[in-house]
Amino acid sequence: MIGIYAITHRESGRVYIGSSVDIARRFSAHVSRLNNGKHCNQILQRAWSRYGSEAFTFSVVEVLDSADRLIEREQFHFEQSELVYNIGEFVGNPIRGTKRSAQWRSNMSAMMTAPEMREHMAKMVRSRRPPASAESRAKMSASIVERMKNPEAREKQRLGMLAVWARRSNEQRATMMAAMRARKRKAVA
Numbered sequence: 583m584i585g586i587y588a589i590t591h592r593e594s595g596r597v598y599i600g601s602s603v604d605i606a607r608r609f610s611a612h613v614s615r616l617n618n619g620k621h622c623n624q625i626l627q628r629a630w631s632r633y634g635s636e637a638f639t640f641s642v643v644e645v646l647d648s649a650d651r652l653i654e655r656e657q658f659h660f661e662q663s664e665l666v667y668n669i670g671e672f673v674g675n676p677i678r679g680t681k682r683s684a685q686w687r688s689n690m691s692a693m694m695t696a697p698e699m700r701e702h703m704a705k706m707v708r709s710r711r712p713p714a715s716a717e718s719r720a721k722m723s724a725s726i727v728e729r730m731k732n733p734e735a736r737e738k739q740r741l742g743m744l745a746v747w748a749r750r751s752n753e754q755r756a757t758m759m760a761a762m763r764a765r766k767r768k769a770v771a
Contacts, residue, residue, distance in 0.1 A: 584652065585645040586659050589638055589667070591629055598626050598667035601656035603649050609640050626667040 583605045589598040589612060602608035612621070617635065621627040630638065643659050646652060660668060682690075693699055714722070729735045750758065 583642070583645060584647070584649055586643040586652075586656050588641050588643050588659075588663075589626070590641065591633065591667075592637055592639060593633075594665060596629070596665040596667055597663050598623065599643070599656060599660045599663060601652045603652070605642060612640075623667060623669055625669065629667065 584603045585605055586599065586601050587605050587609065589600070590596070600608065600612075613635070615621040616627060616630040619627065619631060621630070644655055646655060660666065730739070747755070
């Protein structure tokens with residue numbers, strides 16, 4: 583069953599709004615994670631752990647014929663609810679709209695820029711995809727060369743690069759230009 587569902591705390595009326603193309607399976611996943619203390623929504627998890635499963639009801643709010651309007655309808659029902667367990671303000675992107683404290687941002691910045699984290703991230707990227715063979719690299723190169731013969735593809739590439747460039751600050755642009763000049767000088771030498 584495709585649609586919107588709610589997990590409601592009976593006493594307070596506080597609700598978690600969600601959507602799924604398979605509501606029964608999604609409900610089972612919620613219950614399993616909540617019972618094991620591993621739900622991604624810490625607010626809902628704390629309430630579940632504190633009050634127990636008996637304090638909550640699971641209900642189908644709206645049934646849809648297809649998944650086309652799922653996010654739109656979930657957002658509608660979310661906005662109609664006053665007390666929610668949902669973390670973010672936007673159902674399609676729950677992180678968007680959340681406010682982080684200055685201390686949290688500072689801690690995350692320190693963690694993400696630490697040398698061991700950079701090495702860990704680099705290792706993760708390397709482990710995901712093995713290096714391409716010489717034959718594969720030649721095929722990819724030929725594909726790009728062929729694609730760039732098409733004027734529409736070149737224009738699309740140019741516009742994409744301009745959009746990326748426009749989002750950069752003047753300081754970032756200067757740094758990028760210096761790096762490009764250094765690479766050119768190194769290639770010529």
